[in-house]
Amino acid sequence: MELNLQRQTNGSEPWHAWYRYPKVGLALVYYDYHNPMLGRSYAATAYINKSFWRTRRQELNFRIGTGVGYFPVRYNPDTNHKNTIVSSALNATIQTRLEYDVALTQHLGLLLGLGLNHYSNGATTKPNFGVNLPTVVLGLNYHQQRPFRPLSTAPPPEPTDIGHTFWNLSSSVGWKQRNTTDHRRYWVNSVTLAVGRRINRKSSLVVGAEGFYDRSLLAQIQDTAQADSRLPDVKKAGVHVGHELLFGRLAFVSHLGVYVYNPYKSNNFYYERLGLKYHFTNRVFGSVDLKVHGGSADVVECRVGVRL
Known part of the structure; x- marks a missing residue:
């Protein structure tokens, strides 16, 4: 299960327009692995969500984020020696996802996606094979405003340090x-x-x-x-x-x-x-x-x- 809170960039910073107004957000992610060796995991991920195609009712986005994951059950040489996958409570996480959002009502959207979640502690503790989770996503999005409208249509200023x-x-x-x-x-x-x-x-x-x-x-x-x-x-x-x-x-x-x-x-x-x-x-x-x-x-x- 996953809960997301995301904000649509609106042009208040020049880079918003350079990337065609992506969304930025925070995801809270919970997995039950149905395996006593792994148990469950909890994660918080900050991400950016980039639109490749957008109409009044539909969006196709690519999302990438990183954060911290927590595993209550992990490797223990005496009680859980078969878990060579996760050996520390805290792990870094990387999340990538391709998303399709289509409007059901003015504010509610149906979300379909394909993603990959990765967990690893970066070899701070061993063993550390890490977790890779290919994911199929089905969910609902609530949009405060649809379709999206930027603050200004004027071209954003160029950075002054280009070429420096x-x-x-x-x-x-x-x-x-x-x-x-x-x-x-x-x-x-x-x-x-x-x-x-x-x-x-x-x-x-x-x-x-x-x-x-x-x-x-x-x-x-x-x-x-x-x-x-x-x-x-x-x-x-x-x-x-x-x-x-x-x-x-x-x-x-x-x-x-x-x-x-x-x-x-x-x-x-x-x-x-x-x-x-x-x-x-x-x-x-x-x-x-x-x-x-x-x-x-x-x-x-x-x-x-x-x-x-």
Whole structure:
């Protein structure tokens, strides 16, 4: 079951018109898995809902959101050792959905959809195979106003920083569990220097260099190394290229990087990063990122930085 509260953007911010007036909302999601190993889950997801086709009575939308999920039943080596799917109470969630809405009355609409809900803790605790739920949606929408009417039909102003170059200096912290037998949490840090350029109303491109220090790798080496052997350096350095999809102060971040210094080959030579970035001021920003190696979560990074 799911309860949604969503607001139709109306042109009060320039980016509303650039994306053809999407909806933004909050979803409260409940699942009963009918399986004692998994139990139930509860989630809160913030999302954006983009219309691809809209008439007076019908809408076709694509929705994507992210938030936090709670699982009361999870992995326990003594009482629930078969649950290799969920090992922590709190998990990140990603929700995608294709929706069709058709008016039944002036305010009531029938909602049909196909979606995917994903839950994972980003390897902060293991085991962590995660949950993927393909979903068929049937529901009702209440529209306060239909059809939609923007505040103004005048073209929104262009951003003043298109074509401008900027620098970002940031640092991140995360923590992870090494395996199911070692219950300690290990800190993971990074420092990043990136240069970017806003190329249009919706996008910025970035190129950066960064260093990583994952303390779980040091513990991993020490478990297997001989007493008199020289341990390889677990620090890593990489370069990345990336894209930022802009929604006012908020941005969806995607990076692809390669390691240029990697003495301890604990993973692939490349990495990916997906995240949400928010500018608190024109200079200061924060983000929550998921760093991934070949589709397998490595660490959730909590990042703060300055724009120069």
